Amino acid sequence: EPEVTQTPSHQVTQMGQEVILRCVPISNHLYFYWYRQILGQKVEFLVSFYNNEISEKSEIFDDQFSVERPDGSNFTLKIRSTKLEDSAMYFCASSEILRPTTNEKLFFGSGTQLSVL
Amino acid sequence: KNQVEQSPQSLIILEGKNCTLQCNYTVSPFSNLRWYKQDTGRGPVSLTIMTFSENTKSNGRYTATLDADTKQSSLHITASQLSDSASYICVVTLNTGFQKLVFGTGTRLLVSP
Numbered sequence: 001e002p003e004v005t006q007t008p009s010h011q012v013t014q015m016g017q018e019v020i021l022r023c024v025p026i027s028n029h030l031y032f033y034w035y036r037q038i039l040g041q042k043v044e045f046l047v048s049f050y051n052n053e054i055s056e057k058s059e060i061f062d063d064q065f066s067v068e069r070p071d072g073s074n075f076t077l078k079i080r081s082t083k084l085e086d087s088a089m090y091f092c093a094s095s096e097i098l099r100p101t102t103n104e105k106l107f108f109g110s111g112t113q114l115s116v117l
Numbered sequence: 118k119n120q121v122e123q124s125p126q127s128l129i130i131l132e133g134k135n136c137t138l139q140c141n142y143t144v145s146p147f148s149n150l151r152w153y154k155q156d157t158g159r160g161p162v163s164l165t166i167m168t169f170s171e172n173t174k175s176n177g178r179y180t181a182t183l184d185a186d187t188k189q190s191s192l193h194i195t196a197s198q199l200s201d202s203a204s205y206i207c208v209v210t211l212n213t214g215f216q217k218l219v220f221g222t223g224t225r226l227l228v229s230p
Contacts, residue, residue: 004160035218043161043206043220056217091160106218108160 002026006092006109013082013116021077021112023092032075033093033106034067036060043091049075082116089113119144121221123207129227134197138224140190140207148212152181152192155204155223164192164205197228 005024013019025032034046047057049067066078075094079086089111097104121142130136142150149168153161165174169185178195194201204223211217 042222043218045217048217056213089158093160104166105163108162110160111158113158 002107004092004094004107004109006090006112008112009110010113011115013114015084015116016081019079019082019114021079021090021092021114023075023077023109024073025075025092025094026096026107027073029094029096029107031055031095031097032067032069033095034077035091035093035108036088037091037111038088046077046090079114082114084116087114087116119209119211119219121207121209121219123205123221123224125224126222127225127227129229130197132197132199132228132230135193135195136197136226138192138194138205138207138226140192140221142188142190142207142209142219142221144188144209144211144219146212147185148210150181150183150190151208151210151218152179152190153206153208155206157203161206161208194226197226199228199230202226202228 007022011019032049035043036046037043045058047061047067048055064080068076091111092109093106095106124139149166151166152164154164155161164176164179165181167174167183173182180193183190204225206223207221209219
């Protein structure tokens, strides 16, 4: 089965530093997402991205966050000045079809564990 | 407020036994309900997807049910295997332009030999 690939698997950074989390979505998918999961809590939606622009974002996704599709394969999440509370597992996801139809699957990557010290 | 609640929080069963996990939701506008399996340190993997008109859907030893009237769903696992040990997450999709998913906190299942 096709996979969403995320790198790195673990990232440790100092508070205030910038981090970039990288994702390679499934090749024929057009819609991309970032989710995060703080340890012991539920998965939370951050942002969705289509046609090189943000489609929707949550209240978590403030000015410190940005997303980019720098080329035809990569999809990145940048956190400009990390805070302790940004420590979480960040999941990238992709899907082929826009509307959440019956057969629509959202494919998740294995995640990047971000630790802010 | 859109919420998805799951029970139990955790469950231990013996290998070969069956179990049922519960999900209650208050999400509007509702599009579909999904069950995901999440192994430790991995991303969620889709098990089933059901719209409001579907009462049941199976995927191997996994059978999900949906009662759209009472806004409840269940995931039944038959003849459990050690590899079923994982978190099972109930997720409801909002009927908006994009796939906005509301996640439950999950049920952590441990299958013991």
